[in-house]
Amino acid sequence: MPRTPVVGLELSVHGRPATLWLKLESYGPYGSVKGRTALALWQDVAPRVDPGIGIIESTSGNLGLALAGVAAAHRIPFTAVMDPRSSTALVDAVAALGGRVLTVDRPDGAGGYLLNRLARLREQLAAEPRLVWPDQYANPASPAVHTRETAPELRAQTGEQPTSVLIAVSTGGTLAGFRAYLHAARPAWELVGVDVTGSAALGGTAGPRLLPGIGASRRSLFLPHGHAPSVRVTPQEAVSACLWLAETTGVAVGGSSGALVAAALHLLRTTDRRRAACLCPDGADRYLETVYRPSWRRRQGLAGADVGRGVGVRAVTHLPAGPPPAHPRAREPSAPQKEPP
Structure with missing residues (x-):
């Protein structure tokens, strides 16, 4: 890498x-940085993945995009459980890479959506036990x-x-x-x-x-x-x-x-x-x-x-540190354009 x-x-x-x-x-x-995490998680779970069923993960955005890319490269289905705070650009990028996006829109009562994202993920696992969850939270x-x-x-x-x-x-x-x-x-x-x-x-x-x-x-x-x-x-x-x-x-x-x-x-x-x-x-x-x-x-x-x-x-x-990134969204940071008044 x-x-x-x-x-x-x-x-x-x-x-x-x-x-x-x-x-x-x-x-x-x-x-x-979640690109590193996604590659490591994939290497860990790949032997257990059914190519027709794929993987599922709860994510606020970055890991979802990275796993969507990894899944697309290996031609397996990927489901991302996301929430309204996820960047629209990231949600669209996951979908563009062939990922399925499930959006949890109910807050979890603890300041975010994580607990309800995990509950939705477990519902999906119960409905399809062959789905593999890499589990970024504990792996x-x-x-x-x-x-x-x-x-x-x-x-x-x-x-x-x-x-x-x-x-x-x-x-x-x-x-x-x-x-x-x-x-x-x-x-x-x-x-x-x-x-x-x-x-x-x-x-x-x-x-x-x-x-x-x-x-x-x-x-x-x-x-x-x-x-x-x-x-x-x-x-x-x-x-x-x-x-x-x-x-x-x-x-x-x-x-x-x-x-x-x-x-x-x-x-x-x-x-x-x-x-x-x-x-x-x-x-x-x-x-x-x-x-x-x-x-x-x-x-x-x-x-x-x-x-x-x-x-x-x-x-x-x-x-400098090696070649430029492979993904089109991983471009050199620059000062954003100011919003018109």
Whole structure:
């Protein structure tokens, strides 16, 4: 699998130099970090799959697209159980690849749709027991691919100096994989889990959430005891970070990546840490109708957070990493066009 690239930002944070690395998983298969997860899950379940029946998964979007691509490549049916917060572009892409989309439109009472998506999935399994569920929420193949591939890549690209590595949490598989690598390989990392307000992924009580791809209605099965240190970010901070990054660097990332950048800037502003790295799960192409649309932000009341306060960008360094992505949606991030007034 080709490595994904890293962009290095040389910053001035209240006059002090700092470095922020962004590993852009939008360059990976199917345009997100879930491309890695999908390939690992497929390798695990392939021997059990009936080619005429196929696989089913609950997804907020990115894994659905990735599994739809994998299923199409192997000519097997795929069913994605999604919800109204899933990007229209992702839903359409799953369907374009031949996937069947079941939409759960009733909230689960825990701030999202996850619990009801899982209930709908289990109904499908009961109706057709030969369906195979890769189960991104509990399958050890999910964290294992990040222990084996993603974490060593990041270490090789950013060097051996002490670095705070920030990972977004939803299922918890990526963070669990990085934690296993940290324990085994002992890089000079501080591993920080980043969640959003209203999420129970790392513990606590679930509540309303706005952004897909980060947070969960229940505790992560991969991280049953949580993770420390961890940071919670508000939707306002995540969106503000997305806009700040696009305006100052031309790099446009998704909402969960915005949460990581907001947390990293806070860390660089308030501690003596001088280097931070964010594993950015996806790009802006899945958020043009939401995060990057002023009318959507106004409707959601997302204003008032200035995460770039006191931070200047002195230089942007692009580190190449293998051939361009194979999927047409996995294109180079760029500053989105402004919405007409």
